[in-house]
Amino acid sequence: MGVVNVTPDSFSDGGEWYGAEAAIQHGLELVAQGADIIDVGGESTRPGAQRITADEELRRVGPVITGLVRAGVPVSIDTMRARVAEFALEAGVHLVNDVSGGLADPYMPRLVAKASVPYVVMHWRGHSHSMDTRAVYADVAREVHDELALRVEAVTREGVDPSLIVLDPGLGFSKLAGHNWELLTRLGEVSRIGGREFPALVGASRKRFLGRLLAAPDGTPRPFTGSDDATVAVTALAAAAGAWCVRVHKVPANADAVRVAAAWRHAADGVT
Numbered sequence: 001m002g003v004v005n006v007t008p009d010s011f012s013d014g015g016e017w018y019g020a021e022a023a024i025q026h027g028l029e030l031v032a033q034g035a036d037i038i039d040v041g042g043e044s045t046r047p048g049a050q051r052i053t054a055d056e057e058l059r060r061v062g063p064v065i066t067g068l069v070r071a072g073v074p075v076s077i078d079t080m081r082a083r084v085a086e087f088a089l090e091a092g093v094h095l096v097n098d099v100s101g102g103l104a105d106p107y108m109p110r111l112v113a114k115a116s117v118p119y120v121v122m123h124w125r126g127h128s129h130s131m132d133t134r135a136v137y138a139d140v141a142r143e144v145h146d147e148l149a150l151r152v153e154a155v156t157r158e159g160v161d162p163s164l165i166v167l168d169p170g171l172g173f174s175k176l177a178g179h180n181w182e183l184l185t186r187l188g189e190v191s192r193i194g195g196r197e198f199p200a201l202v203g204a205s206r207k208r209f210l211g212r213l214l215a216a217p218d219g220t221p222r223p224f225t226g227s228d229d230a231t232v233a234v235t236a237l238a239a240a241a242g243a244w245c246v247r248v249h250k251v252p253a254n255a256d257a258v259r260v261a262a263a264w265r266h267a268a269d270g271v272t
């Protein structure tokens with residue numbers, strides 16, 4: 001999954017693809033580089049970010065979604081708002097990526113159920129302005145699992161088909177660096193709910209915990225663009241551990257890493 005953030009202030013690539021034309025071109029380029037789906041978002045979820053209005057979100061993503069769908073690109077809409085998702089679904093997007101897992105907008109699950117498209121339900125404890133204060137866990141994998149189980153129950157009650165649910169541990173969303181690493185190593189445990197193995201999506205690309213890991217000797221975190229190689233390492237490990245999808249800003253090396261991991265898994269299964 002290649003990321004196109006149509007925002008002036010996104011965590012890792014804010015401002016780069018803010019104009020619709022540049023964003024569409026970037027999406028097409030990511031597909032040419034091997035992305036299977038393009039995730040278009042108009043609202044920054046960087047820690048501390050304030051919300052924008054639904055009108056502004058639609059103004060940002062509307063032409064980009066329409067342009068990419070018209071070009072035949074499989075598109076995912078990254079939004080917490082049913083109104084934005086509804087526009088995107090009418091335009092023909094293939095997947096709804098809701099970082100709030102249906103918590104931010106009560107109309108979202110029913111809308112997704114009606115559209116019958118895959119639904120990414122991410123672990124989320126609250127909006128960006130306050131999310132860092134909620135990063136408190138005794139056992140992060142267990143609690144993320146249990147809170148996702150409640151979301152699965154809630155959205156299926158609204159009519160979402162469980163076979164269309166994709167789970168995401170929500171790296172960096174109300175998580176400290178240690179929480180992210182633990183979630184990555186216990187992905188299978190997090191996404192196995194009620195005896196069912198849900199496909200898992202991992203969004204580690206350019207996140208703060210990678211910049212911290214790669215900090216300079218004086219402790220200065222590596223800038224976001226300097227963590228693309230570390231993102232590829234996470235992709236390889238997560239894909240080898242069974243992740244269904246990785247959400248990344250730079251596609252080519254991550255697409256290669258996914259293919260390496262697939263070959264690795266096949267060989268391990270005795271299939272070459």
Ligand code: PMM
Pocket residue numbers: 003005010011012013044045046078097098099120122168170171201202203204205206247
């Ligand atoms: N992270 C961001 C935005 N959307 N969606 C999912 N499903 N999972 C994520 O981890 C995720 C997301 C924030 O990252 P960015 O602003 O650097 O794109």
